[in-house]
Amino acid sequence: MRHARILDCTLRDGAYLVDKAFGENTQRGIIKGLIEAGIDIVELGFLQNEGFGEGKSVFKTPKEAAKYIPKDTTHTEFALMADFSRYDFKNLQDYDPTHRIQNIRLCFFKHERLESLKLIEAIKQKGYKIFIQPVDILGYSDIEILELIEIINKSIPYALSIVDTFGSMYIEDLHRIWALINHNLHQDIQIGFHSHNNLQLSSALSQEFIRMSQNKRNVIIDSTLNGMGRGAGNTCTELIALYMNQKFSYGYKLDRILDSIDIYIDPLKKQCTWGYNIPYYIAGMC
Incomplete structure (x- = not known):
């Protein structure tokens, strides 16, 4: 089993830039390309109470998202993000193997953490693997992180993610938070990493996360095609896949990743922009 896996969240994090309306052809094309590239987990979009529409990566139930998944995929897993404040979990159906969406990512702000x-x-009882996604981990004190872990360890979710919401993390911050979480989190829980590129460190942080986790913990790295994401953007799928291929002998198919960028992502740059600039630098700095 791979100790590190890539979770591509282009259709979720990148969706903020296009009002969550990629269009059905683009959605299907991105998913197909990521599957053919060997990406481990593809996040299909959001679970929300409203905002649905044809060609939008917003769904009320996993069943609605499942129609975009090709029938002939076996190795790739699929996920949906559910924001605690924007989704009524009574609408979440029991896991259905025919839908093939195994993972639910639960996102919440710090003040919502206990209820979330x-x-x-x-x-878990509905049959899903659950990812815990606390917004802005640098906004938690060490004691608050330990309290979070104590609660999480009682339920054993699938993964807990380090989320650098404002792209303000340095390598030293990552080392500190990794040590705190890895030492105290139940060994059966994987650790994820989701970063933003406000200080142009997203790719470097993701590489360091993989290096320091080796032989210690199974981990999951979030990324997007060409770094597409709100504001300064995210770790680039093509960069982290290249790194994992060259340094750890993974077998991601870079030509399929680049094809997907060329066909589906580059045209979107005519209607929206993302990436490092001074306002996002100031946001990360502050």
């Missing part, structure tokens, strides 16, 4: 974490058992 009560949902772990309910989501």
Whole structure:
């Protein structure tokens, strides 16, 4: 089993830039390309109470998102993001193997954490693997992180992610938070990493995350095609896949990743922009 896997979240994090309306052809094309590239997990979009529409990566149930998944895929897993404040989890159906969406990512702000974490058992009982995605991990004190871990360890979700929401993390910050979480988190829980590129460190941080986790923990790295994401953008899927191929002998098919960028992502740059600039630098700095 790979100790590190890539989760591409272009259709979720990149969706902010296009009002979540990629269009059905683009959605299907991106998913197909990522599958053919060997990407481990593809996030299909959002679970929300409203904002649906044809060609939008917003869904009320996993069943609605499943229609975009090709029938002949076996190795790739699929995920949806559910924001605690924007989704009524009563709408979440029991896991259906025919839908092939195994993973639910639970996102919440710090002030919502205690109520949010009560949902772990309910989501697990519906048959899903659950990712815990606390917004802005640098906004937590060490004690608050330990308190979060203590609650999480009682329920054993699939993964807990280090989320650098404002792209303000340095390598030293990553080392500190990794050590704190890895030492105290139940060994069966994987650790994820989701970064933003406000200080132009997203790719370097993701590489360091893979290096320091080797032989210690199974991990998951979030990325997007060409770094597409709100504001300064994210770790680039093509960069982290290249790194993993060259340094750890993974077998991601870079030509298919680049094809997907050329066909589906580059045209979007005519209607929206992302990436490092001074305002996002100031946001990360502050």
